[in-house]
Amino acid sequence: MAKKENKKRCFVVGPIGKPDGEERIHSDWLLEGVILPVFAEHFRDFLVQRADKISxxxxxxxxxxxxxxxxxxxxADITTLNPNCFYEIGIRHMVQKPIIHMHLAGQSIPFDIAPFRSIEFARIWPKDLERAKADLKTYIDEVLDPDYKVDNPVTVARGKVEFEKTATPAERAIQEELSELRNRVSALTSERNYWAHLDIKPSNMLRISREANSGRFYGGNITFEVRLVALRETSTRQLHALAEKYLPKYFEDYDLYRSSEADVGARVADTxxxxxxxxxxxxxxxxxxxPIHVVISPSP
Incomplete structure (x- = not known):
């Protein structure tokens, strides 16, 4: 009798939902279109399982x-912000073992885990899946490296606790300075990314300057964002047509700041x-x- 092969295990956490429901279709796209092909090609010593596949x-x-x-x-797929998924993610964080986060393009990430990297993937064009597979392969190589150090909210919190126990006054002062510097860099990065989204051309520099001075951007009346994200079969042309049709119908004052193959973004007056x-x-x-998915979030 042949000896049963003893494989390493990869467990997939994510929204599952009812058969043929939107959540199940999404989860199957990720599992069968991205995760399983990557392991079949590059990590054959792993057995990949999802909760509903446990026999x-x-x-x-x-x-x-x-x-x-x-x-x-x-x-862990954090798309849809499923409570069960986050419960399971919390357990994994506590044991401080390797975990890779993934999310569908356009999904807002909760602030607790926002500082930690997550693979953003889409499933509109065939190249989206190829890009997602390449990104996942890179992340797996990284976390399986013998020198990899697990980094998640729990490890950070424990590290701070241990530091507080043993730090000298000088070390505490340095830590406070580093925290302040990190906050400043984060604020500058957010502002730079915001302006990078705008179409900065000589022809519209005067308009942007005038609108910024009148308070239409930072410090003004536009204080939240609305992003329209295409789902499944919705094409770029259809998405843009929907944005053109429905944004004026729903909102009395807005400015488009992003337009791509997968999504359209607008800054909307907070009324x-x-x-x-x-x-x-x-x-x-x-x-x-x-069909489209709508993401609503505060302006940076």
Whole structure:
């Protein structure tokens, strides 16, 4: 009798949902279109499992926790911000073992894990999956390196606790200076990225300057963002047509700041009417003639 091969394990965490539902379709795209092909080609010594694919007898919750505690690698899809997923991610963070975060393009990341890298992927064009597979392969190589140090909110918090126990007054002063410098760099980076989104050409520099001085951008009345993100079969042309059709219908004052193959972004005046309209658009968007996902977030 042939000896059973003892493979390392990769456990996939993410929204599963009902069969044929939007969450299941999304999860299957990620598992079958990205994750499994990467392991089949590059990491054949791994067995990849998702909770709904576990076939052995026993309580499913116990088996999930065992995988989170013991698997050599966990890949977590944080798209849809599913509470169960974040519970499972928290368990993995606590044991301080390798985990890779992934999310669908356009999804806002909760502030708790926003400082930690996450692979952003899309599934609109065939090249999107190829890019996602290449990124995932790079991340797996990194976390499986013997010199890799796990970095997540728990390790950071524990490191701070240990530092507080032993730090000298001089070391504490240095730490405070570094924290202040980090905050300043973060603020400068946010501002630079914001202006990078604008179409800065000589022909519109006067317009941008005039609008900035009148308060239409920083410090003015535009204080939240609305992004329209294409879902599945929605093409770039259809997405842009939807933006042109529905943004004026829902909002009384807005400025486009981003337009790409996968999404369209607008900065919207923070008025009671626009806040109500944003929530309405978020609820109605997937019933449009071409389904889209709406992301609403504060302006940086």
């Amino acid at each position: 052995k007898a026993g309580m499913i919750n116990t088996q999930i926790i065992e995988e989170l505690l013991d698997a050599e690698l966990v890949i 009671p009417r626009n806040r109500d309209a944003a929530r309405l658009l978020e609820n109605e968007a997937q019933s449009f003639e071409h």
